Amino acid sequence: MLLFNQLAGYTVGIDLGVNYILGVLTDLQGNIYFEKQVNFTALTYEEILEELYTVIDLLISTAPTSHYGIIGIGVGVPGVVDSDKKILLAPNLNWRNVDLRSLLEQKYHLPVIIENEANAGAYGEKKFGAGKYFNNIIYVSVGVGLGVGLILNGELYRGNNGFSGEFGHMTIEVDGAKCSCGNQGCWELYASEKSLMLDAKRSGLEIDPDNLTLETITDLATMGDADAIQLFERTGKYLGVGINNIINIFNPELVIIGNRMAKAENWLTKPLNYFIHEQTLWFSQKDLKIDFSTLLTYSTCLGVAAFSVEGFLRKHIYSDSIAKLN
Numbered sequence: 001m002l003l004f005n006q007l008a009g010y011t012v013g014i015d016l017g018v019n020y021i022l023g024v025l026t027d028l029q030g031n032i033y034f035e036k037q038v039n040f041t042a043l044t045y046e047e048i049l050e051e052l053y054t055v056i057d058l059l060i061s062t063a064p065t066s067h068y069g070i071i072g073i074g075v076g077v078p079g080v081v082d083s084d085k086k087i088l089l090a091p092n093l094n095w096r097n098v099d100l101r102s103l104l105e106q107k108y109h110l111p112v113i114i115e116n117e118a119n120a121g122a123y124g125e126k127k128f129g130a131g132k133y134f135n136n137i138i139y140v141s142v143g144v145g146l147g148v149g150l151i152l153n154g155e156l157y158r159g160n161n162g163f164s165g166e167f168g169h170m171t172i173e174v175d176g177a178k179c180s181c182g183n184q185g186c187w188e189l190y191a192s193e194k195s196l197m198l199d200a201k202r203s204g205l206e207i208d209p210d211n212l213t214l215e216t217i218t219d220l221a222t223m224g225d226a227d228a229i230q231l232f233e234r235t236g237k238y239l240g241v242g243i244n245n246i247i248n249i250f251n252p253e254l255v256i257i258g259n260r261m262a263k264a265e266n267w268l269t270k271p272l273n274y275f276i277h278e279q280t281l282w283f284s285q286k287d288l289k290i291d292f293s294t295l296l297t298y299s300t301c302l303g304v305a306a307f308s309v310e311g312f313l314r315k316h317i318y319s320d321s322i323a324k325l326n
């Protein structure tokens with residue numbers, strides 16, 4: 001067994017969200033040393049890059065002195081990433097064909113990993129979170145959009161070209177609303193933070209529209225506000241409908257609901273479990289566990305950080321030890 005000094009280097013893990021950037025600096029075993037979050041609305045591509053650079057610069061500047069220094073940067077993005085790690089489409093950011101990896105590699109002269117945020121989140125949960133002891137996991141990342149990461153037989157499943165898990169864009173309502181992906185009736189239009197906000201505006205919830213966030217709605221629900229609770233119940237119901245379809249396809253051991261919406265666990269659990277219990281084929285329900293993320297919003301950061309460390313170990317440590325053995 002190979003043991004290594006976890007403080008021999010540090011890595012930067014970034015969750016580039018639709019309206020925030022969350023970055024962490026971790027050691028080689030995923031312990032968080034420093035974190036920084038910035039929130040924004042409607043920034044241009046260039047402005048988001050500036051924010052991203054600022055967060056990365058800050059995280060790098062906080063790293064303690066170590067043998068290898070910063071070993072790499074990992075970024076989880078809310079979009080489709082191809083096997084060359086190019087971002088083909090991030091509909092909620094309105095990005096197409098962005099080669100973020102080359103940009104960051106040129107700027108920082110470090111190895112850079114770009115990964116779909118739900119894939120990274122699934123990996124984070126498998127490594128450090130609720131999925132640690134499971135091998136067939138469906139990780140449902142419910143943020144502004146909705147993505148799914150699949151751990152099948154213990155490995156992250158990326159599909160032929162890296163596009164797997166785009167369940168947020170599976171059709172849930174045949175004559176449903178138009179989605180930014182070009183399709184209509186997509187799951188993420190009914191079971192995401194984005195849809196919750198739209199529903200909340202329509203419902204006349206007693207929150208100043210400028211102050212309407214997932215947090216203010218959970219605050220209302222905590223105080224027992226029936227309208228706020230009903231909004232979460234609707235989200236839970238649609239989450240259940242989509243998850244039911246996925247369970248019937250993959251027969252997982254564990255479904256993890258993660259990302260920001262996991263904060264609403266109290267109100268989502270009942271409608272979610274009800275729909276899965278009522279609609280999932282009975283044999284698929286055997287040995288099935290539905291859980292909420294314990295890493296909450298950190299799944300993606302920790303997942304990309306772990307990818308970054310593994311890339312480094314493959315390149316430096318394993319090859320060194322194999323050279324020594326020879």
Ligand SMILES: [Zn+2]
Pocket residue numbers: 168169179180181182183184186
């Ligand atoms: Zn869509």
